Amino acid sequence: MKSTLFPLKFQVEAQDGEARAGVITTRRGVIETPVFMPVGTAGTVKGIRFEELESADLDARIILGNTYHLWLRPGIDVIKAAGGLHRFIGWDRALLTDSGGFQVWSLGDLRKITEEGTEFRSHVDGSRKFLSPEVSMEVQAALGADIVMVFDECAPGQATHEETERSMELTTRWAQRSRSAFDRLQSEGVETGHVESSPGLSGRQALFGIVQGASHLDLRRRSLEQTVEIGFDGYAIGGLSVGEEKSVMFDVIDDIAPRMPRDCPRYLMGVGTPTDLIEAVARGVDMFDCVLPTRNGRTGQAFTSRGKLNIKNAQWAKDPRPLDESCRCSVCRRHSRSYLRHLFLTGEMLASILLTHHNLAFFLDTMRGVRQSIRSGDFLKFRREFTERLGANGE
Amino acid sequence: MKSTLFPLKFQVEAQDGEARAGVITTRRGVIETPVFMPVGTAGTVKGIRFEELESADLDARIILGNTYHLWLRPGIDVIKAAGGLHRFIGWDRALLTDSGGFQVWSLGDLRKITEEGTEFRSHVDGSRKFLSPEVSMEVQAALGADIVMVFDECAPGQATHEETERSMELTTRWAQRSRSAFDRLQSEGVETGHVESSPGLSGRQALFGIVQGASHLDLRRRSLEQTVEIGFDGYAIGGLSVGEEKSVMFDVIDDIAPRMPRDCPRYLMGVGTPTDLIEAVARGVDMFDCVLPTRNGRTGQAFTSRGKLNIKNAQWAKDPRPLDESCRCSVCRRHSRSYLRHLFLTGEMLASILLTHHNLAFFLDTMRGVRQSIRSGDFLKFRREFTERLGANGE
Numbered sequence: 001m002k003s004t005l006f007p008l009k010f011q012v013e014a015q016d017g018e019a020r021a022g023v024i025t026t027r028r029g030v031i032e033t034p035v036f037m038p039v040g041t042a043g044t045v046k047g048i049r050f051e052e053l054e055s056a057d058l059d060a061r062i063i064l065g066n067t068y069h070l071w072l073r074p075g076i077d078v079i080k081a082a083g084g085l086h087r088f089i090g091w092d093r094a095l096l097t098d099s100g101g102f103q104v105w106s107l108g109d110l111r112k113i114t115e116e117g118t119e120f121r122s123h124v125d126g127s128r129k130f131l132s133p134e135v136s137m138e139v140q141a142a143l144g145a146d147i148v149m150v151f152d153e154c155a156p157g158q159a160t161h162e163e164t165e166r167s168m169e170l171t172t173r174w175a176q177r178s179r180s181a182f183d184r185l186q187s188e189g190v191e192t193g194h195v196e197s198s199p200g201l202s203g204r205q206a207l208f209g210i211v212q213g214a215s216h217l218d219l220r221r222r223s224l225e226q227t228v229e230i231g232f233d234g235y236a237i238g239g240l241s242v243g244e245e246k247s248v249m250f251d252v253i254d255d256i257a258p259r260m261p262r263d264c265p266r267y268l269m270g271v272g273t274p275t276d277l278i279e280a281v282a283r284g285v286d287m288f289d290c291v292l293p294t295r296n297g298r299t300g301q302a303f304t305s306r307g308k309l310n311i312k313n314a315q316w317a318k319d320p321r322p323l324d325e326s327c328r329c330s331v332c333r334r335h336s337r338s339y340l341r342h343l344f345l346t347g348e349m350l351a352s353i354l355l356t357h358h359n360l361a362f363f364l365d366t367m368r369g370v371r372q373s374i375r376s377g378d379f380l381k382f383r384r385e386f387t388e389r390l391g392a393n394g395e
Numbered sequence: 396m397k398s399t400l401f402p403l404k405f406q407v408e409a410q411d412g413e414a415r416a417g418v419i420t421t422r423r424g425v426i427e428t429p430v431f432m433p434v435g436t437a438g439t440v441k442g443i444r445f446e447e448l449e450s451a452d453l454d455a456r457i458i459l460g461n462t463y464h465l466w467l468r469p470g471i472d473v474i475k476a477a478g479g480l481h482r483f484i485g486w487d488r489a490l491l492t493d494s495g496g497f498q499v500w501s502l503g504d505l506r507k508i509t510e511e512g513t514e515f516r517s518h519v520d521g522s523r524k525f526l527s528p529e530v531s532m533e534v535q536a537a538l539g540a541d542i543v544m545v546f547d548e549c550a551p552g553q554a555t556h557e558e559t560e561r562s563m564e565l566t567t568r569w570a571q572r573s574r575s576a577f578d579r580l581q582s583e584g585v586e587t588g589h590v591e592s593s594p595g596l597s598g599r600q601a602l603f604g605i606v607q608g609a610s611h612l613d614l615r616r617r618s619l620e621q622t623v624e625i626g627f628d629g630y631a632i633g634g635l636s637v638g639e640e641k642s643v644m645f646d647v648i649d650d651i652a653p654r655m656p657r658d659c660p661r662y663l664m665g666v667g668t669p670t671d672l673i674e675a676v677a678r679g680v681d682m683f684d685c686v687l688p689t690r691n692g693r694t695g696q697a698f699t700s701r702g703k704l705n706i707k708n709a710q711w712a713k714d715p716r717p718l719d720e721s722c723r724c725s726v727c728r729r730h731s732r733s734y735l736r737h738l739f740l741t742g743e744m745l746a747s748i749l750l751t752h753h754n755l756a757f758f759l760d761t762m763r764g765v766r767q768s769i770r771s772g773d774f775l776k777f778r779r780e781f782t783e784r785l786g787a788n789g790e
Contacts, residue, residue: 044738044745051725074712074737081713082733090729317469318476330446334485338477342469343439349744350439 005197007206007233008146010265014375018258018284021374024265026146027195027203028086028094031061033265033286034374036277036367037096038360039294042069043089046294047356050091057329057361062094062146064289067139068103068131072124076142084144084193096147096289099136099178099210102238102270105154113153115170133177140205141185144193147206149236150178155214157244164214171212172226179230182207206233208267214239215248217255224259235260236267237285241276250279257284274303274366275390278383281370293359298352300344303362307390309337311355316341329361400592402601402628403541405660409770413653413679416769419660421541422590422598423481423489426456428660428681429769431672431762432491433755434689437464438484441689442751445486452724452756457489457541459684462534463498463526467519471537479539479588491684492540494531494573494605496547497633497665508548510565528572535600536580539588542601544631545573550609552639559609566607567621574625577602601628603662609634610643612650619654630655631662632680636671645674652679669698669761670785673778676765688754693747695739698757702785704732706750711736724756 010033012022024031038045038053040063045053053060065085070076082088085095104111104118111120117132136151151174155167185192186204197203209232213219227235237256240249253268257280260266267287268280277288293303302309304324311323322332323340331340331354343351366386373382405428407417419426433440433448435458440448448455460480465471477483480490499506499513506515512527531546546569550562580587581599592598604627608614622630632651635644648663652675655661662682663675672683688698697704699719706718717727718735726735726749738746761781768777 042737042741042743043734044743047744047748049745049748050729073741074733078713078733078737082715082731088731088734088737090731090734318473320477334445336477336483336485338469338473339438339483339485342437342473342483346437346468348437348439349442349747350444352744353442353444353748 005200005202007202007204009200010234010263012262014377016374016377016379017282019281019370019374019379020284020286021371022286024286025201026062026094026206027198027201028092028146029061031094032371034277034281034367034370035062035287036363037062037064037287037289038363039064039066039289039291040089041066041291042073043085045360047298047352048294048360050089052357053091053360054093055330057357058364060093060360060364062096063091065095065097065143065145066100066103067097067136067143068100070097070143071100071131071139072122072129076139080142080191084142086144094147095143095145097140097143097145097149098269099140099149099151100131101136101149101152101174102154104131113170115173117151133174134181137178137181137185141182141192144191145205146193147208147234148182149208150175150210150232152210152212152238154239154242155212157214157239157242157248159214161216161219164216164219167214168212168219168223171210172223172230175209175227175230179207179232208232208234208236208265210236210238210269211256211260212239213252215244215252217252220252220256221259224256228261232264234265234267234287236269236287238269240268241271246276249276250283253280253283253285260284274363275387277363277366278370278386281374282379282383293363294356297356297359300351300355302355303359305362305386305389311337311340311344311351313341323355323358324362327358327362327365329358329365331355331358331361400595400597402597402599404595405629405658407657409772411769411772411774412677414676414765414769414774415679415681416766417660417681419681420596421457421489421601422593422596423487423541424456426489427766429672429676429762429765430457430682431758432457432459432682432684434459434461434684434686435484436461436686437468438480440755442693442747443689443755445484447752448486448755449488450725452752453759455488455755455759457491458486460490460492460538460540461495461498462492462531462538463495465492465538466495466534467517467524471534475537475586479537481539489542490538490540491542492535492538492544493664494535494544494546495526496531496544497549499526500549508565510568512546528569529576532573532576532580536577536587539586540600541588542603542629543577544603545570545605545627547605547607547633549634549637550607552609552637552643554609556611556614559611559614563608563614563618566605567618567625570604570622570625574602574627603627603629603631603660605631605633605664606651606655607634608647610639610647612647615647615651616654619651623656627659629660629662629682631664631682633664635663636666641671644671645678648675648678648680655679669758670782672758672761673765673781676769677774677778688758689751692751692754695746695750697750698754700757700781700784706732706735706739706746708736718750718753719757722753722757722760724753724760726750726753726756
């Protein structure tokens with residue numbers, strides 16, 4: 001008899017149009033969806049302490065780690081020595097690791113893609129490296145995240161139908177190899193981040209598939225079919241927000257998200273602004289990750305309920321107001337635009353720390369609002385009011 | 396009848412040899428002495444949030460702001476617009492501002508000192524600036540700190556007796572002018588950071604004098620006499636830790652600290668390592684400020700009960716231990732040397748944030764231990780055990 005224990009459980013609990021509110025139960029706690037995952041590239045969500053991620057202000061239930069970066073530095077031997085990524089970084093909530101496929105693809109001329117995998121030079125020390133479905137699964141097993149992503153290939157936003165088809169078919173074959181390597185590693189159970197099983201949960205890692213196909217809807221649909229046929233614990237839409245028009249991105253999400261398995265989490269990778277998140281939720285997406293709140297925080301840009309705010313602007317020199325008068329985060333409760341501008345212009349680290357905190361609070365709080373509105377059947381109202389508040393600023 | 400209200404109250408509550416444990420009651424709460432004041436140069440203690448400074452880990456009761464830096468950037472008009480430095484930065488506990496004298500003196504060839512004051516070029520925009528006792532008092536009144544320092548001149552550590560005497564006498568004349576300007580501003584009461592009076596406290600700012608005289612004990616004693624004659628709410632020893640031998644520094648403290656008024660706080664400016672602090676406490680000093688915990692934190696150096704630790708060292712690559720196994724701060728409770736080393740080598744901001752937090756926790760916790768040991772009559776034992784634990788590492 002087959003085990004009824006799964007790596008994770010997903011339950012849609014409310015729906016408003018295509019928008020879904022649900023719960024992912026993982027080995028490390030419950031994640032309410034739709035969810036935004038802060039990006040912890042090199043084992044740290046840049047500029048913020050884990051205590052703040054856990055605080056009521058943010059309450060991030062899951063963060064993302066980048067396999068490519070962690071593999072190159074500090075290296076898997078260091079993370080293995082600590083007993084996996086959770087223990088290495090000191091984070092006991094859920095973690096998702098990407099496969100390294102996107103980072104390697106982003107290297108452009110520095111990498112060479114073959115059927116077997118991708119050869120590239122390390123950006124850290126210039127050494128020659130090779131990443132494949134099998135290597136990625138081994139590395140991600142050693143990292144021991146709660147959710148692992150298949151190793152995929154990404155076609156450029158402007159790729160022709162023929163180029164995209166070739167790339168998409170390669171992604172499917174790599175997905176199959178990822179699945180096989182992952183299953184073998186999980187059944188061996190050595191250094192694969194297994195934890196104690198718990199009611200309904202196997203204690204094993206979960207594996208998500210990735211749908212590719214650039215802007216070509218027929219290829220996207222075929223990629224989805226092939227990926228679902230292999231079978232995964234969740235499904236992601238990859239290869240968006242890589243330079244294509246925003247309308248193209250939403251055409252793809254419009255077409256693909258509602259066709260994705262209803263009983264599995266749907267994850268839109270690397271997207272996006274608060275508006276993008278809400279628009280994707282309206283099309284049935286459950287999970288997001290993006291560097292925008294952290295990266296823009298470090299360059300002086302705040303996301304607010306009235307749109308983006310550049311803290312460098314002279315108009316804030318003596319402005320006693322918080323970044324966002326509607327925000328209740330610890331930064332907005334305590335600090336003025338005037339002070340934050342001064343910190344930024346003086347090159348003080350605290351500017352990045354505080355803007356990062358506020359931006360993450362804003363993203364995570366927006367998703368809380370999204371979830372509540374879906375559960376109360378007011379999502380369309382929430383979406384309209386959110387967009388209207390942004391006003392001319394747009395995002 | 397003269398008012399019996401003072402800007403601050405100081406009470407020595409226990410003494411062990413020359414070491415004193417007491418309480419400074421300020422307009423913004425109680426400060427137990429001996430006390431270490433984190434340095435908040437440009438309106439931020441670099442790399443740490445105010446919430447952390449207030450947390451039980453650190454519980455900093457007073458921090459320092461640099462008049463020179465704040466005057467140049469963001470400028471006094473911005474801070475006035477906010478209603479003073481406390482409100483500008485969002486800190487409701489006690490603040491001390493220095494006079495700018497030391498920073499201007501440190502500019503070397505970029506400044507010219509006359510009887511009237513110091514002319515210099517701003518390091519921010521190259522503009523010509525002039526700082527004098529009167530200007531410093533006006534700026535510090537606008538900043539509104541709870542403790543204000545007189546505008547002084549600092550002689551180089553190697554200065555001859557003649558040079559030092561000239562410099563020291565100038566400091567005395569500037570102290571007199573500082574006192575006059577300060578008193579005039581306080582009695583006018585406009586933009587001088589007045590707060591409501593409270594039981595025993597006038598609600599006005601306090602003014603501290605500074606003893607100069609480099610390594611020449613006769614000049615130090617004369618400077619002390621002249622400064623006490625003018626009369627201040629507290630007395631500081633300035634011009635130490637500016638390049639002289641450590642033995643010279645302690646010779647001066649040895650001679651001068653016990654001669655300083657017993658019923659006023661004694662403040663050793665800009666010093667030093669944890670060992671320096673304990674040695675100066677043993678000679679009767681009550682207050683300290685120093686950039687070491689924050690600056691060294693940013694360059695990867697941790698202060699621990701076993702001496703200094705360079706987090707960059709390869710030996711920590713897989714070390715699961717915290718920075719200091721005797722430390723109970725939030726960094727040591729959560730993160731390993733292995734992880735902190737990785738953060739530092741990767742250039743992650745979190746490395747500076749976490750090392751700064753630990754270093755401040757270590758300094759402030761050491762001072763808590765110092766206070767307890769004086770009150771229980773065990774200071775000599777505390778001092779001996781602290782030094783022994785440091786071992787060969789020395790500091």
